[in-house]
Amino acid sequence: xxxxxxxxxxxxxxxxxxxxxxxxxxxxxxxxxxxxxxxxxxxxxxxxxxxxxxxxxxxxxxxxxxxxxxxxxxxxxxxxxxxxxxxxxxxxxxxxxxxxxxxxxxxxxxxxxxxxxxxxxxxxxxxxxxxxxxxxxxxxxxxxxxxxxxxxxxxxxxxxxxxxxxxxxxxxxxxxxxxxxxxxxxxxxxxxxxxxxxxxxxxxxxxxxxxxxxxxxxxxxxxxxxxxxxxxxxxxxxxxxxxxxxxxxxxxxxxxxxxxxxxxxxxxxxxxxxxxxxxxxxxxxxxxxxxxxxxxxxxxxxxxxxxxxxxxxxxxxxxxxxxxxxxxxxxxxxxxxxxxxxxxxxxxxxxxxxxxxxxxxxxxxxxxxxxxxxxxxxxxxxxxxxxxxxxxxxxxxxxxxxxxxxxxxxxxxxxxxxxxxxxxxxxxxxxxxxxxxxxxxxxxxxxxxxxxxxxxxxxxxxxxxxxxxxxxxxxxxxxxxxxxxxxxxxxxxxxxxxxxxxxxxxxxxxxxxxxxxxxxxxxxxxxxxxxxxxxxxxxxxxxxxxxxxxxxxxxxxxxxxxxxxxxxxxxxxxxxxxxxxxxxxxxxxxxxxxxxxxxxxxxxxxxxxxxxxxxxxxxxxxxxxxxxxxxxxxxxxxxxxxxxxxxxxxxxxxxxxxxxxxxxxxxxxxxxxxxxxxxxxxxxxxxxxxxxxxxxxxxxxxxxxxxxxxxxxxxxxxxxxxxx
Numbered sequence: 083x084x085x086x087x088x089x090x091x092x093x094x095x096x097x098x099x100x101x102x103x104x105x106x107x108x109x110x111x112x113x114x115x116x117x118x119x120x121x122x123x124x125x126x127x128x129x130x131x132x133x134x135x136x137x138x139x140x141x142x143x144x145x146x147x148x149x150x151x152x153x154x155x156x157x158x159x160x161x162x163x164x165x166x167x168x169x170x171x172x173x174x175x176x177x178x179x180x181x182x183x184x185x186x187x188x189x190x191x192x193x194x195x196x197x198x199x200x201x202x203x204x205x206x207x208x209x210x211x212x213x214x215x216x217x218x219x220x221x222x223x224x225x226x227x228x229x230x231x232x233x234x235x236x237x238x239x240x241x242x243x244x245x246x247x248x249x250x251x252x253x254x255x256x257x258x259x260x261x262x263x264x265x266x267x268x269x270x271x272x273x274x275x276x277x278x279x280x281x282x283x284x285x286x287x288x289x290x291x292x293x294x295x296x297x298x299x300x301x302x303x304x305x306x307x308x309x310x311x312x313x314x315x316x317x318x319x320x321x322x323x324x325x326x327x328x329x330x331x332x333x334x335x336x337x338x339x340x341x342x343x344x345x346x347x348x349x350x351x352x353x354x355x356x357x358x359x360x361x362x363x364x365x366x367x368x369x370x371x372x373x374x375x376x377x378x379x380x381x382x383x384x385x386x387x388x389x390x391x392x393x394x395x396x397x398x399x400x401x402x403x404x405x406x407x408x409x410x411x412x413x414x415x416x417x418x419x420x421x422x423x424x425x426x427x428x429x430x431x432x433x434x435x436x437x438x439x440x441x442x443x444x445x446x447x448x449x450x451x452x453x454x455x456x457x458x459x460x461x462x463x464x465x466x467x468x469x470x471x472x473x474x475x476x477x478x479x480x481x482x483x484x485x486x487x488x489x490x491x492x493x494x495x496x497x498x499x500x501x502x503x504x505x506x507x508x509x510x511x512x513x514x515x516x517x518x519x520x521x522x523x524x525x526x527x528x529x530x531x532x533x534x535x536x537x538x539x540x541x542x543x544x545x546x547x548x549x550x551x552x553x554x555x556x557x558x559x560x561x562x563x564x565x566x567x568x569x570x571x572x573x574x575x576x577x578x579x580x581x582x583x584x585x586x587x588x589x590x591x592x593x594x595x596x597x598x599x600x601x602x603x604x605x606x607x608x609x610x611x612x613x614x615x616x617x618x619x620x621x622x623x624x625x626x627x628x629x630x631x632x633x634x635x636x637x638x639x640x641x642x643x644x645x646x647x648x649x650x651x652x653x654x655x656x657x658x659x660x661x662x663x664x665x666x667x668x669x670x671x672x673x674x675x676x677x678x679x680x681x682x683x684x685x686x687x688x689x690x691x692x693x694x695x696x697x698x699x700x701x702x703x704x705x706x707x708x709x710x711x712x713x714x715x716x717x718x719x720x721x722x723x724x725x726x727x728x729x730x731x732x733x734x735x736x737x738x739x740x741x742x743x744x745x746x747x748x749x750x751x752x753x754x755x756x757x758x759x760x761x762x763x764x765x766x767x768x769x770x771x772x773x774x775x776x777x778x779x780x781x782x783x784x785x786x787x788x789x790x791x792x793x794x795x796x797x798x799x800x801x802x803x804x805x806x
Contacts, residue, residue, distance in 0.1 A: 488503070
C-alpha cells in the first residue's frame with residue numbers, strides 16, 4: 083500500500099500549482115500518490131494537473147463538474163485516496179525540499195493516527211515567519227505519541243488540514259468529512275485531534291504556507307466570514323456527542339473565542355459596518371458554549387476582552403480596540419521618525435511640473451483620449467503599437483497619442499500624434515487620458531484615477547523569472563523596489579497575455595486584482611497575416627537578396643552580468659553558412675545601442691539593433707538563434723527554424739532564475755557551446771526532423787492564441803466595452 087496520499091484541490095491557483103506539484107514529485111521519497119482535484123477552476127489549473135498526470139503515473143486527476151469549494155473538493159479527493167495516510171495540501175502551498183523521508187520514517191516507526199508537522203508562512207514579499215510550534219512545545223516533543231487530553235496545548239497549533247497527516251483508515255472509521263463553506267478547516271482539524279488515540283509531532287518545517295497578496299479569503303472582506311460560527315458549532319456538536327471528551331471543553335472554548343476575536347480584529351476580513359453584528363454573534367456563542375462552573379477568564383488584555391464579550395459591550399470593546407490601534411500607530415511613527423534638519427526649500431522644475439500634474443488631475447478625464455507608450459518611451463513599438471493601429475480602424479472616435487523621449491521623436495511613423503516625456507503636454511495627457519496603454523509601467527508618481535483604464539500589455543512571454551519571483555534571485559534583482567513595483571501593478575485594470583503559461587507566470591510575479599485578457603499578443607498579428615509579398619518587400623528594404631539564407635541572432639540581456647556577451651564569432655558562423663548566408667545581429671533594448679560600431683564582414687553580417695520594428699527582422703529571417711529571449715515565442719508563430727544557443731545555461735538558471743528549462747522543452751535544436759552551434763548548421767540539424775518536432779510541441783504550447791486578431795480583441799473588450 084502507498085504510504086501517503088496527497089490530496090491537492092485546485093481553484094484559481096494556476097500561478098502556483100506547478101511549484102506545489104514539483105515540491106511533491108521531486109522529493110527523494112517516492113512512495114506517494116497525488117490526487118489533484120480540479121474544482122471547476124476557470125483558469126488553467128485543471129490543464130496543469132492533466133499535464134503532470136501525463137508524465138508521472140503517481141498523479142491522478144479528478145475533474146469536478148461544478149465548483150463545490152475547498153472542503154467538498156478535499157472530500158472528493160479523500161474518497162479516491164489509497165494511501166495509508168492522507169495529507170491535504172492546498173494548491174498554492176508547497177513542501178520543503180527533502181522533508182518526506184523524515185515524515186515517512188516517523189509514520190512507519192510510530193504509526194500515529196495524526197502526525198502534526200511544522201510550517202512557515204512565506205509572505206508575498208518573501209518574508210518568512212515561523213509557526214507557534216516552538217511556543218506550544220518548548221521542549222522538543224520527540225517521537226512519543228499522546229492523546230489530546232494529555233497535551234491539550236496542541237489545540238493552540240494552527241487549525242489547518244495541511245499541517246497534519248491523518249491515518250486514512252482512522253479517518254474513514256471516524257466518518258469525519260470537511261464541511262462546506264469558509265473556515266472548513268475548523269470543523270475538521272479540532273475533531274480529528276480530539277478523536278485520535280495516538281498523536282505525534284514532527285518538529286520539522288515541512289510546509290511553506292503561502293501568504294498571497296490577492297485572492298486569499300483571509301484578505302477578502304465580506305459577510306462570508308460569518309460562516310466561521312457554523313464551523314465552530316460543528317466542533318461543539320462533535321464534542322457533545324462524546325462525553326468522554328468533556329474535560330477538553332474549557333480549552334476548546336478558549337480556542338473558539340480566540341479565533342472569533344482574531345477574525346473580528348482583522349480589518350481585511352470584517353468591514354466596519356459588520357463588526358458590531360459579528361461581535362454580538364460572538365457574545366451569543368460565548369454564553370451558549372461557556373463551560374459550566376466558575377472558571378475565570380484568561381489574564382490580562384485577553385481576559386478583559388472575554389469579559390466585554392460576555393457582557394455584550396460592543397461600544398467599550400470597539401473604543402478599547404481603537405485606542406490600542408492609535409497607540410501602536412504612534413509607536414510606529416516614533417520609530418520611523420528621523421532627526422529633522424533645516425533646509426532651504428527651492429522649487430525645482432520637477433516640483434513645478436508635479437504641481438502642474440496634480441492640478442490637471444482635478445480636471446475631467448477626456449473619454450476620447452488613449453495614451454500609448456512602449457519600452458520606457460523609446461518609440462512606436464510592440465503590443466501598444468498594434469493596439470493603436472487596430473483602434474484607429476475599429477474605434478475612430480478615439481484619439482491616440484504616444485509618449486516618446488525627445489531623442490526618439492524622429493523614429494515615430496509620419497503623422498503620429500505625440501507628447502515628449504517630461505513636458506507639460508505629457509503630464510496633461512497622463513492626468514486626463516481615459517485609456518493608458520503601456521508594455522511596461524508608467525512612473526511611480528502617476529496616480530490612477532477611478533475613471534481611467536490602465537492596460538498592461540507586457541512585452542514577451544517570460545523565460546526568466548519576473549516581478550516578485552525575482553526576490554529569490556537577488557543577484558538579478560539588485561536595486562529593485564518590490565513594494566513600489568506592487569504599487570504600480572495595483573494600477574492595472576487589464577493584463578494582456580500571449581498564452582496560458584504567461585498568465586500563470588504573471589499571477590505569481592504580479593499578484594493583484596486586474597482582469598487577465600487571454601487574447602494572444604497583438605504584436606504577433608502581423609506575423610500571422612504577413613503575405614509572401616510583404617516578406618519580400620521587407621527583405622528588399624533590408625538589402626537581403628531573394629536567394630540569401632538569413633540568420634537572425636538575438637540574445638537577451640544579462641542584467642546580473644553587466645558587459646557579458648555569449649561567445650559568438652560571426653566570421654566562423656558565416657563560413658559555415660556559405661556564400662548565400664546573411665547574418666543579422668540584434669542586441670537587447672537594455673544594451674546601449676547609441677554610438678556602437680556596426681559589425682560588418684563583407685557586407686554579410688549586419689548589426690540591426692537600430693531597426694525600429696523587430697517584426698521586420700522576424701519576417702526577413704529564415705532562422706532565429708536566441709537564448710532566453712522572448713523572441714523565440716514570437717518567432718515561433720512563423721513556424722520557421724529556431725536554434726536555442728545557451729552557453730551559460732547553468733549559471734543563468736542559478737543567478738537569474740527561470741520559469742522552466744527551455745533547453746529541455748526547446749523550440750528547436752539546442753547548442754550549449756559555440757562549436758555545437760556551428761555543428762548544428764553544418765550538419766543540417768537546424769532543420770532536421772527532431773528540431774521540427776520540438777518546434778511543433780513548442781508552438782502547440784505557446785502559440786495557440788496567436789491567430790491574427792489579438793489587437794482587435796483588445797480594442798473590442800477594452801475600448802468598445804464589448805463582451806469577451
